[in-house]
Amino acid sequence: MRGDWRNRAEHMTNPFREDLVSRSTPEPCTVVIFGATGDLTHRKLVPALYNLAVDGELPPGVKILGFARRDKSDEEFRTGLEDLNRKVSRSGHDEEVWGSFVQNIHYHRSEFGDADGYKRLAERLDEIDRERGGKGNRLFYVASAPEFFDDILEHLKDAGLNACREGCWSRVIVEKPFGTDLATAQHLNEVVNRTFEEKDTYRIDHYLGKETAQNLMVLRFANAIFEPLWNHRFIDQIQITCSENLGMEGGRGGYYDKSGALRDMVQNHLLQLLSLVAMEPPTDLSADGVRDEKVKVLRSLRQWDTPEKVADNVVRGQYVAGHVDGRSVPGYREEDRVDPESMTESYVALRLLVDTWRWSGVPFYIRMGKRLPKKATEISVHFKSPPDVLFSAAHGGLPGSNVLVIRIQPDEGISLRMVSKMPGTSLRLEPVKMDFHYATSFGKSSPEAYERLLLDAMAGDATLFARRDEVEEAWRFIDHIERAWHDVPGDQQPAMAEFVAGSWGPKEADDLLRADGHAWRRL
Amino acid sequence: MSETLEMHPELGREVEIGSIDRELHQLWAEDEARTNASLINLAVYSERPGALEENSRTIRELTREHACRALLIGIDRDAGKTSIRAWITAHCHLSHGHKSVCCEQIAFALTGRATGRLRNTVFAHLNSDLPMVVWWQGELSPIFSERFHGLIDRFVFDSAEWRDPRESFGRIEEAMEHSRQMIIHDLAWSRSHQMRVSLAALFDDPVAQAALPAIDRVEIVHHPDQHCAALQLLAWLAVQAGWRDGLELDLALSGESRGGYSFENQGGVPVVATLKADPQSAAVGALVLRGGEVTVEVRHEAGARFLTRRLEAPGHAMEAPGPVDPVAPAEVLGEQLSRGGRNRLFLKILPRFMRLLAGREDR
Numbered sequence: 001m002r003g004d005w006r007n008r009a010e011h012m013t014n015p016f017r018e019d020l021v022s023r024s025t026p027e028p029c030t031v032v033i034f035g036a037t038g039d040l041t042h043r044k045l046v047p048a049l050y051n052l053a054v055d056g057e058l059p060p061g062v063k064i065l066g067f068a069r070r071d072k073s074d075e076e077f078r079t080g081l082e083d084l085n086r087k088v089s090r091s092g093h094d095e096e097v098w099g100s101f102v103q104n105i106h107y108h109r110s111e112f113g114d115a116d117g118y119k120r121l122a123e124r125l126d127e128i129d130r131e132r133g134g135k136g137n138r139l140f141y142v143a144s145a146p147e148f149f150d151d152i153l154e155h156l157k158d159a160g161l162n163a164c165r166e167g168c169w170s171r172v173i174v175e176k177p178f179g180t181d182l183a184t185a186q187h188l189n190e191v192v193n194r195t196f197e198e199k200d201t202y203r204i205d206h207y208l209g210k211e212t213a214q215n216l217m218v219l220r221f222a223n224a225i226f227e228p229l230w231n232h233r234f235i236d237q238i239q240i241t242c243s244e245n246l247g248m249e250g251g252r253g254g255y256y257d258k259s260g261a262l263r264d265m266v267q268n269h270l271l272q273l274l275s276l277v278a279m280e281p282p283t284d285l286s287a288d289g290v291r292d293e294k295v296k297v298l299r300s301l302r303q304w305d306t307p308e309k310v311a312d313n314v315v316r317g318q319y320v321a322g323h324v325d326g327r328s329v330p331g332y333r334e335e336d337r338v339d340p341e342s343m344t345e346s347y348v349a350l351r352l353l354v355d356t357w358r359w360s361g362v363p364f365y366i367r368m369g370k371r372l373p374k375k376a377t378e379i380s381v382h383f384k385s386p387p388d389v390l391f392s393a394a395h396g397g398l399p400g401s402n403v404l405v406i407r408i409q410p411d412e413g414i415s416l417r418m419v420s421k422m423p424g425t426s427l428r429l430e431p432v433k434m435d436f437h438y439a440t441s442f443g444k445s446s447p448e449a450y451e452r453l454l455l456d457a458m459a460g461d462a463t464l465f466a467r468r469d470e471v472e473e474a475w476r477f478i479d480h481i482e483r484a485w486h487d488v489p490g491d492q493q494p495a496m497a498e499f500v501a502g503s504w505g506p507k508e509a510d511d512l513l514r515a516d517g518h519a520w521r522r523l
Numbered sequence: 524m525s526e527t528l529e530m531h532p533e534l535g536r537e538v539e540i541g542s543i544d545r546e547l548h549q550l551w552a553e554d555e556a557r558t559n560a561s562l563i564n565l566a567v568y569s570e571r572p573g574a575l576e577e578n579s580r581t582i583r584e585l586t587r588e589h590a591c592r593a594l595l596i597g598i599d600r601d602a603g604k605t606s607i608r609a610w611i612t613a614h615c616h617l618s619h620g621h622k623s624v625c626c627e628q629i630a631f632a633l634t635g636r637a638t639g640r641l642r643n644t645v646f647a648h649l650n651s652d653l654p655m656v657v658w659w660q661g662e663l664s665p666i667f668s669e670r671f672h673g674l675i676d677r678f679v680f681d682s683a684e685w686r687d688p689r690e691s692f693g694r695i696e697e698a699m700e701h702s703r704q705m706i707i708h709d710l711a712w713s714r715s716h717q718m719r720v721s722l723a724a725l726f727d728d729p730v731a732q733a734a735l736p737a738i739d740r741v742e743i744v745h746h747p748d749q750h751c752a753a754l755q756l757l758a759w760l761a762v763q764a765g766w767r768d769g770l771e772l773d774l775a776l777s778g779e780s781r782g783g784y785s786f787e788n789q790g791g792v793p794v795v796a797t798l799k800a801d802p803q804s805a806a807v808g809a810l811v812l813r814g815g816e817v818t819v820e821v822r823h824e825a826g827a828r829f830l831t832r833r834l835e836a837p838g839h840a841m842e843a844p845g846p847v848d849p850v851a852p853a854e855v856l857g858e859q860l861s862r863g864g865r866n867r868l869f870l871k872i873l874p875r876f877m878r879l880l881a882g883r884e885d886r
C-alpha cells in the first residue's frame with residue numbers, strides 16, 4: 001500500500017505550497033554529517049538546523065546522522081549538541097522544540113577510512129528510510145579536515161551511497177578549504193565528480209549565505225540608478241576589505257600557518273564578493289545563470305604570472321607585537337602553533353584588474369588581515385570626480401568623490417557619501433553620508449548563513465554555492481602568487497612586509513595604492 | 524496642558540496642529556544620540572474610546588521590529604464638540620545594545636464635525652515617499668470612503684471584529700475596484716498562516732501527497748470569534764486542492780450537519796468539511812484531513828508555543844512541532860508586515876470564501 005502511494009506521488013506537486021514561501025521548497029532528507037563531533041557541527045550546523053526547525057522551515061521528516069570516530073551513544077551525542085546549542089543558537093533554546101528535534105538526531109561511529117563503516121552507514125540509512133517512509137533523499141555534509149575528503153567520497157561511492165534511487169536525490173556539501181592549490185582542487189573536483197554529479201555538488205562558501213552578499217545583486221539589478229554608472233566611465237576604483245582583530249587564538253595557528261590569508265580568505269570569500277560586484281547582469285536568477293556570469297569575472301582577471309608582476313601588484317605581510325583593543329598581543333611568528341620562521345602571510349593586499357569592456361582600467365583592491373584594528377568586511381565603490389570647473393580650488397576644491405559602501409559585517413548596511421554645501425554665506429563643500437543599517441530598519445535578525453545554505457541544498461538550489469569552474473579559476477589566479485612567494489629562489493621572492501599589530505597593515509600596502517593615486521578607505 | 528498630560532501620558536507632548544513639524548524637529552534636536560528610522564507610514568485608525576493610548580503602547584512594541592512613522596487616529600464622530608488635538612512622541616529601542624533607534628509618533632484625536640477633516644489633517648504629516656499602511660480597527664465606518672482609501676498602499680483590517688463580514692467584505696471589494704494600488708490584509712487570514720505552512724509542509728511528504736485524492740473528511744476547530752479565519756482556511760484548502768463546491772444546501776438541511784460544507788474533489792469523490800466552534804480553542808485550533816487510513820493534521824492547543832504537525836498512514840507516522848501564529852493583533856500585524864508581498868493568495872481564495880460565507884448565512 002505504502003509503495004503504491006510513493007509511486008503515485010512521484011509526479012505530483014504539493015498544491016498547498018503556493019505563495020507561502022517565495023523560495024524553492026526544501027525536501028525531506030537524511031543529513032549525514034562527516035566530522036560530527038567537531039566544532040563546525042556543534043557551533044554552526046546543528047544550531048542552524050535547530051533554528052530552521054524553530055522557524056518551521058525544516059521539512060518534516062529530516063533526520064540527522066552524525067558520523068565520527070569517537071565512541072558515543074545517540075544520547076551522549078545529543079547531550080553534547082544540546083550544550084552548545086544553548087550557548088550559540090540565534091533564537092535561544094526551547095526545550096519543547098529541542099525535545100522533538102533531537103529525536104531525529106543519531107550517531108554513527110566509524111573511521112573515515114573504514115569501508116565497513118560505510119556499509120553499516122548504508123544499512124542504517126535504509127533503516128531510517130524504512131521507519132520514516134517516504135523518499136530516501138540524502139544530503140552528505142563533509143565537515144572533516146580536507147585530507148579526509150577523498151577518502152570519504154571514495155568510500156561513499158564504494159558503498160553505493162552516491163547513487164540515488166528513482167525519484168530521490170543524493171547530494172554532497174563540501175566544506176572549505178576546497179583544495180590548497182589548482183592541482184589539489186582539480187583532483188578533489190575529479191573525485192567529487194566521479195562520485196556525485198556536478199548538479200548534486202554544493203561547495204560551501206558561507207559568505208554567499210550572508211544577507212548583504214545576497215543583497216548585492218538586488219542593489220545592483222533592482223535599482224535603476226546604480227547599473228548605468230557601474231562601469232569604467234563612472235567608477236574610479238573598487239576596494240574590498242576584510243579585517244579581523246583576532247589573531248591565532250584557540251590553536252588556530254596550526255591550520256592558519258599552513259594556509260595564510262590569500263588561500264584562507266581571498267581565494268574563496270573575497271573573490272566571490274568580487275565576482276558579485278563585477279559580474280554582468282545574468283540572463284536569469286537560476287544557479288547556472290548567476291554562476292555563468294560570476295565565473296566570467298574570474299576568467300577575466302589579469303594574471304599576475306611572474307614574480308615581478310606579483311611584486312608590483314601584491315603585498316604580503318605579518319604583524320609584529322602590538323596592541324589590539326587595548327591589549328598587548330604577540331607578533332605572528334610568536335603565536336601559538338606558528339613556525340617562528342614562518343613565511344605565511346597573515347595579511348595580504350592585492351591590486352586586481354578585470355579585463356572586460358565594463359571594467360577596463362578600473363583597479364580592484366583587496367586587502368585581508370588578522371590583528372587589524374577592528375573586525376569588518378566591506379566593499380567600497382569609489383566614483384570618479386565630476387569635472388572640476390565649477391568648484392575649483394577657489395572654493396576649497398571638491399572634498400572627495402562619491403563612495404558607495406556595502407558593509408557585509410558587522411552592522412550590515414549600505415551608505416553613500418555625497419558632497420554637500422556647508423551652511424553659511426560662503427561656498428564650502430563637505431562630504432555627508434546617507435546611511436542605511438539593516439538592524440535599524442529591520443528589527444528582525446537575519447538567519448545565519450548556514451541556515452540559508454542548508455535549506456538551499458535541501459531544495460536543490462545551488463545559486464549560493466561555488467561551481468567547479470569558479471573554484472578552479474580562482475585557484476588558477478591565486479596559484480601564480482603562491483608560486484612567486486614560495487617556489488622561486490629566496491632572493492627573488494617578494495619581501496614579507498611587517499606592520500604593528502593593531503594598525504591598518506604595512507606601509508607597502510599603502511604604497512601599492514599611492515602609486516595609482518589612491519588610498520585605502522579609512523574604516 | 525497639564526490636564527492633557529495627565530490624561531494622555533502615553534501619547535507624549537500635546538502640540539498645536541499647525542506646529543507638528545516644528546515640534547517633531549525639536550524632539551530630535553533634544554537628543555543627538557538617537558537615530559530616526561522609518562520604512563513605512565503606519566496609520567492606526569480606531570473609533571473606540573481609549574484606543575489612542577492603547578495603540579500607542581502597541582506601536583511601542585511594534586517598532587522594535589518595524590521602523591515606521593506612526594500616525595494614531597482616534598475618532599469620535601458622535602461627539603457634539605468639534606475638536607482636533609495632536610500629541611507627539613518617539614518610541615526608542617536599543618539596537619544591538621548600543622544605538623538608540625527611534626520612531627516618531629503623532630496621535631490625533633478628532634471629534635464631531637472635525638472628523639471630516641481627517642484626510643487633510645492627518646495625511647499632511649506623512650513621511651514622503653514611504654508607503655502608507657493603514658490598520659483599521661473595528662467596523663468599517665463611513666470614513667472608509669474613496670477619498671480615504673485612494674491614498675492607501677496597504678490596508679489591514681480584522682474581519683473577526685465585524686458584525687456582518689459579508690457586508691464589510693463587500694465594501695472592501697468595492698474599495699479594491701476603485702483603489703487598485705491598495706493591497707489588503709485581513710488579520711483573520713494571517714491567524715491561519717502557520718496552520719497553512721504546517722499543512723503544506725506535511726504535504727511535502729509523498730505519502731500525504733499521494734493520499735490527497737482520497738481525502739474525504741475535513742475538520743476545522745476554531746474559536747467562536749474566529750469564524751472568518753476558519754472559513755478562509757477552508758476556502759484555501761478547497762481552492763488549492765481543486766475541490767468544487769458540492770451539495771452544500773443538502774447538508775445544511777439535515778440538522779446534524781450544521782457547520783458542514785460539501786465539496787467534490789477532482790476525481791468526483793465527495794468531501795465533507797465541518798467547522799466546529801469551541802470557546803476553549805485557539806483562534807484556529809485544529810485542521811484535520813482524513814481519507815482511508817491516512818490522517819494529516821495540524822493542531823494548536825490554546826496557549827501552546829508550538830503547533831503539532833502529524834501524519835499518520837499505515838506503517839508511517841510522523842510528528843513534528845511547527846511555529847504558531849501570534850495571538851495579539853499587534854503581533855499578528857508585525858508578522859504580516861514582515862511577510863510583505865501583494866497577498867495574492869488571499870485574493871485568489873477571496874471569491875470562494877465569499878461564496879462559502881454567503882452560503883452559510885443564507886441558511
Ligand SMILES: NC(=O)c1ccc[n+]([C@@H]2O[C@H](COP(=O)([O-])OP(=O)(O)OC[C@H]3O[C@@H](n4cnc5c(N)ncnc54)[C@H](OP(=O)(O)O)[C@@H]3O)[C@@H](O)[C@H]2O)c1
Pocket residue numbers: 034035036037038039040041043044067068069070071110111112113142143144145146175176177
Ligand atoms: N569550525 C568552524 O567554524 C569552521 C568554519 C568553516 C569551515 N570549517 C571547515 O570544516 C571542517 C571541519 O572543521 P571543524 O572545526 O569541525 O574540525 P574539528 O573540530 O577538528 O573536527 C573534526 C571532526 O572530524 C572527525 N575525525 C577526524 N579524523 C577522523 C577519522 N579518521 N575518522 C572519523 N572521524 C574523524 C572528528 O571526530 P572525533 O572527534 O571522533 O575524532 C571530528 O568530528 C574543516 O574542513 C574546516 O576547515 C570549519
